[in-house]
Amino acid sequence: MFKVVRKIYSLLDHSERRRFLVLILSMIAVGLIDVAGIASIMPFMAVVSNPEVVSSNHYLHWVYQTFGFSSENHFLIFLGLLVFFMLLFSNAMKAMVLWLDLNFAHFRLYSLSRRLFSSYLSQPYGFFINQNTSILHKNILQEVAKFTHEVLRPCTQIFSRLVAALFIFGLLLVIDPLLALIIFSSMGTVYLSIYFLAQRRLVVIGEERFEANAQRSKIAGEAFGGIKDLKILNREAFFFDQFSEHAHKAESRMVAHGLFSQLPSFFMEVVAFGGILIIVIYYLVVKQNIGQTLPVIALYAFAGYRLMPALQGIFSAASLLRFNLPVLDRLHQDINANPCARPILSRQQVPILPFKERIQLQAVTFSYPGSDCPILKSFDLSIEKNTSIGLVGATGAGKTTVVDLLLGLFSPDQGQLLVDGMPVKAETMAGWQLNIGYVPQSIFLSDDSLANNIAFGVPADQIDMAAVERAGKIANIHDFVIKQLPNGYQTPVGERGVRLSGGQRQRIGIARALYRDPAVLIMDEATSALDGITEEVVTQAIRTLAGKKTIITIAHRLTTLKDCDLIYVLEEGRIVEQGSYEELSGSSNRFRAMSRSAI
């Protein structure tokens, strides 16, 4: 339990911990007021059952005299009103603490989901290739909500109810220690035994729910992500069945937990009723004092009425907490265990890394995270500023890997990335990346306007429309946008650009890479989805950048690389040949074979 509290505590920041303390202190105050409300019922019931107590009881007599009451009925009305206002005050305080409690829980949902999102965003690219992003969505949205409502709130509830229960117990203890101990220990024993008997199982079903929930999120994400293939292959039933199986498992664990957390309350009602019977018999038979019985029974009935939900609340909150321990563990791990994370900085905060002479990969050895087979071994590459180079090679030769290392998406296991002879370190990587415009093999488009997709990640009111159009013209998309789209650059592209053709999507990707007018342009099969004529037009436009930018192009269609200053031929992670297009066409059989097969 101590470990759990420490984990929860570590998920809160300084001001959140302070608020948590305020909440706990308010709960103690409410516990005190509550018990005063319960205690105030005793004199009232004593006077109802035996009006003579006003003169025989020292305290009641003092109040009666001090406030100058003239009849016992008036005094009774006064006591009744006192009880009423105590209850009113106590319930108003409870409502206020509930507000504090809800406020605390819901704003933790806000702050924790932000922190988790930021923690994921700041992870290196390698983190994402070993993750299923649907599960990350689910963690940010569903599991954080589960944490706040089913881990954090149960904690405050356990505390508030424990305080209430202890104060009620204290009150009963003052009135009749033996009976208080019997009641409290019998109720406590029932709850504690059920809890300890079932706690292991609770953790297991909690883990099963967490896993089943992760699986159903993954399946839903994959079904929609691959909807085209799913439709063509008629695989809807496969995904539907898989989703149903995991959804059923997750919900059946919820049912098991829900039932478990409520069952003892039914049993306890019987125990409580039996308790009242015992009290009546105890006072009638053992103490033989019928005059005292009514107020004490009223007190016990009222205390029981408060104590039972308090104990039941502690029990269900504790079992909820136990059931959701996997959620706490996962959030704790994802928010705190984050050694390679890079802080999220806005562009203005990142100084661009000066680039004047050359980019180098020096003696680089690299294997992908989770794999011990190196894709590149002692790999060297040097690219002079403002030259155009091409990377060619059979599929799987390592071209994209080389580019990903130049982009700083991965760090070499050995060797380094140098810019102007200086190693690019983690602190300067973001500054280096500001030099680069990158067109990947498959272009991601957000469900937004063309302009927002080209400027990508720039707030709409800060987009430089002149830069958007300039990039659109080089990417040969400008005429299409102006002539054929109803709202020009403000036309929405649909989710993942579904309203555009593959070639149009690719040209938007090129325009996006050029929007910032970067010093380095890296294109990985950037023109492969274009028809021959459009490809030629785009290649021509990019050619106008030759000598002004450093251009690195991966292409299977080798004619795209005709104007490159230097082409590197890669095979199994090594450079096996290099030269201009003419040189390689003349001297390399391998290059000629690639040329022929790519036409």
Ligand SMILES: Nc1ncnc2c1ncn2[C@@H]1O[C@H](COP(=O)(O)OP(=O)(O)OP(=O)(O)O)[C@@H](O)[C@H]1O
């Ligand atoms: N995330 C990954 N984890 C493990 N191995 C990977 C990963 N990505 C790529 N590889 C492996 O690295 C090797 C080089 O892949 P890379 O994508 O760099 O080749 P490529 O030359 O760009 O191929 P293509 O022309 O098909 O894009 C391949 O053998 C591939 O299986």
